[in-house]
Amino acid sequence: MDAKEVCVEIENDEFYSKYLVDSVKPLIAENLSVSDQVSKLALGIDKLSKSLERQVLAKHNDLLTQASHIADLEASLASAQGQVQSLLRGANNLKERVDKPYYALESQTQMLERVQTTCNLLRHTAKILSLWNKLCDVKENPAKEATILFELNELISDYDFEGITLLDDIIKQVTQRRQELLSNSTSLLQTSLLNGDKTKLLQCFKVFHNLQCTNEQIQNSVDSILNDLRKAIKNALNVQQVSIEVKKSSSGRSAPGKANIMNSQEFKIKLWDNIEKLFRSDISTACTKVIMLQNVVNELHAIGNFRKIANNFWNDLMQAFSSELEKSPSAVSQSIEIDYPRLLKCFNDLLLKMKCKDFEMKRTCLTKWENSFLSKSLGKLLEPVRSMWHLSQVPSTDQIDNAVRVIAEALSISLGDKQLSISLANSVAKCIKQMNVETEQRISMDSDVAQIIEPPTSTQQKNADLCNRLYYFSSQIKRVLVNMNSLLPAESVQIVQNSLKNISSLPVLQLFSESIKNSIFIILMTMHDEPDLSRSDDPTGKQLSCSPYMKELQQFVSRCRDIYLGMFHEAAAVNECCSNIARSCIERFVQHVCNVRPLTKFGRVKLQIDCKHLEAALSPIVSDMSEIGEQYRQLRALHLLLEKSPQDIAKSQSEGASLPHSLVMMFLFAFAGQQLLAPHACAGWSVGKLMQWLGGHRGERDRLEFVAGALQRYQNHVRQNNITSYDEVYPVLVQLLEDGRKNLNK
Structure with missing residues (x-):
């Protein structure tokens, strides 16, 4: 068994493994007796010894080599130790040679330092004595005294003069004199500020500056x-x-x-x-x-x-x-x-x-109180507006006067501060908006509010009263602005004026305007039923009056102005509404006149008279017809047009006229024969449909193309039927069409 296997066996053995762990606990096994454990340990040691012997025998040559190398190493170490001892002896000798000059230099340096300190003390002492003597001579000049005291204080603070009895009293007096001078200057500063003595203030600050x-x-x-x-x-x-x-x-x-x-x-x-x-x-x-x-x-x-x-x-x-x-x-x-x-x-x-x-x-420091004031001011402004609507459907002028008074007070209390004035103006604008909203919520927009047949209904009267109260409210605020215009900031005035722009009676008046215009259009439509327009007799020398439809129109306009539009007090809105009605009336009248078929010389004279009476018919709603603008010029141009021949009409158009070419061409179809059909007749339209189409196509290009279609159809008819000559009006119409198209391209 080799060494590795012996080690593995011992490590895996339950008994031996306990001896391989570092522990302070006893290693006596519970299932073995002491003698058995000793025997087993002896057996294990024997195995390890035999394993070591085998390894020594196997590696004896290497071990002998290593042993010889150890002897060489010991010899080298002995030699190095001798050299180190020699080096240490040299270092000690060098240290003794350096220490002696160093200690001598250190002693000399300390002596020099003491000499320098002594010299500095002597110089400072001399300087202090010199400055002290000067200080005694400048008692009446605080600024110079402050300069000397500052220099003395700097000199004294540089060194410790304790033990120099010559300076003890001087140092105490310098400190005392500095405190006295500083105290006197501070007192003089307070007194000078209170009395406004600028000269003494300058003197104080010179002292402070010199004392740093x-x-x-x-x-x-x-x-x-x-x-x-x-x-x-x-x-x-x-x-x-x-x-x-x-x-x-x-x-x-x-x-x-x-x-x-x-x-x-x-x-x-x-x-x-x-x-x-x-x-x-x-x-x-x-x-x-x-x-x-x-x-x-x-x-x-x-x-x-x-x-x-x-x-x-x-x-x-x-x-x-x-x-x-x-x-x-x-x-x-x-x-x-x-x-x-x-x-x-x-x-x-x-x-x-x-x-x-x-x-x-610095308004940020007062933000809390300013915001609270503005909040309460807004509530105070809105309160009379809200309360007036709780009492009745239409507020009284007294209630409105009360609200305007609160607004005037709000604007007046801010006259001294621009920013506060602007903030309050914004609050006033909210109040005005609230008034406008409350009014709009109560104005009825039902279908019967624009009827103009029967006397004004209660709903119509209520709408008019609401508009009049809102107009009164607006006019009173404008009066307040006029009175305060020179006192209020321009920004505040502008804010309030902008909030008043949305207040107008026009929305309700426009409902009446549409009803009145529709009724006028119906009356003008009856023009085509007038027999006098197609009479063939000569009108020369006869006393002619206006047509019956014109008399009806005059009565209707006068009635509407007095009964319905007369309910409203806002003159500007009523005038704008009336001007809109007059423009639409003249525009539709001109369109009808240019499309009357048939139209004789007697009829043209009759229409001339109607043109004059139309101005009289519209006079109840428009006092100065020249204010109507383009539509009035077209009416005057139509009056002249009715007495001219086609050739003269074409010439006047080339020289510049108020009537558009499309309408003039429609009018000239009345001079043509039966073969040259009017544009709407070519299209198979009634006059009512033609008026509807003209109302939806106000562009001159569309209207010219509409007339050009009738001319093209007539041209095709002539060619298809081999007619030898065109109607005498046809060349005039073609020329006007060409001129009209050229004008569009300019």
Whole structure:
């Protein structure tokens, strides 16, 4: 059995394996006696010994070789040990040669250091004595005294002069003189700030600069001012103190049952008296001091850069005021929220009085109270608007006047502050929007609200009343804006004006407008049933009147203006509605006249008379027909067109006319024979369908192509039937078509 197998056998044996583990526990087996265990251990040791013997016998040559090498190694080690001992002896000799000069040099260096220290002490002592003598000669010049004291303090702080009796008294007096000078200058600084003595302030800062304590003194001065202000603010907002003062002032004057009300009102008055006094006196005085401090420091460029004294002070002041407000009782906080513009006025008046670029309003410090004020203001603005609709379907003018009064008050209380004015203007805009929404929700849009046959219904009258109340509301607000225009910021005025743009009676008036226009279109349609338009006799010398449909139109327009449109008070909206009706009426009249078939000379004269009477028929709704614009020019052009021949008409069109080529061509078909059919006749349309098509196709290109189709059909008819000549109107129509197309391409 080789060595490996012996090792494996011992490792796998349960008894032997216990001796291969490091353990402090006893290794006596429970199932074997001690003698058996000893025997087994002896057997194992014997096996290991025999295994070792076999390995030694097998490797004896290698072991002998290794033994000889060990002897060589021991010889080498002995030689190296001798060399190391020799090296150590050399090192000790070298150390002795270095140590002696080093200790000698160290001793000399210490002596030199002491000599230098002594020389420096002597020089400093001489300098101190010299400066002390100078100090005695400059007692009347604080700035120079400060310079010398600063130099003395620097010299004294450089070394420890303890034990030099010559300087003991001087050092004590230097410290004392510096403290006295600093104390006197600080006192003079406070007095100068209070009295506004700029010359003495400059003197103080020169002393501080020479003593190298400018920053410290500025900070101490500003901190002192801020601390005094904090106390003043706290006292002004002290609800207990205010209540005591109110009780003292109201004692013996309170009526039974009114004590709480009077005390509450007097508390508010006393609180605001304290706040306004705080700004007029304490804060104003403090700001004046800091501004003077800043100005003096700015003039003394040599003392350093202290450009933010006033700015930092103002930021701290705003923060301190906000902090004290935050800690104040609810009674004070509520008073501030209610009369927040009054607080802003205190700040703005102070800033206006100070006129300091470093003082700017920090609204973030007052955000809580501003938001609360704006929230309550919005509720106050919306309350009269909401309440007026709860009482009735149509609010009274008194209720509207009350809402406008609240709006005017809201705009007026913000006159001193632009940002607050803009915020309140936005709240007013919300109020106006609410009024508009409430009105729109109550306006009926049922099918019968636009009837113009019977007298106005209750629904129509209610719609008109709602529109009139909304118009009254809008006009009253515009009047307020006019009165306050020079006082309010332009942005605030613009916000309110923009909110009024959506208020108009036009939506309801447009319902009447559509009904009126439809009825007018029906009346104009009867033009084609007038027998006079096709009479063949000569009208010369005859007294002719307008056509019956024109008389009906005149009566209808006058009735609508008086009965239906007359219910509305918004003149601008009514005029716009009337102008829209007049334009549509003239446009449809021109279209009908250009498509009357047949049309004789007598009929053209009759239509000329109708053109004149149309102006009279529309006069109840349009006082100045020239305001109608393009449609009125077309009416005048049609009046001239009715008395011209086709050739003259073509010539006038080439020279420039108000009527479009398509309508002129439709009119010229009336001069043609029966073979040249009108465009709508070619299409198999009635006049009603033609009017509908013209209403949906307002582009001149579509209309020209519609007329061109009739001409093309006539041309095909002539060719197919071998007719030798065209109708005399046909060349005129072709020329007008070509001219019309050219005009479109320009």
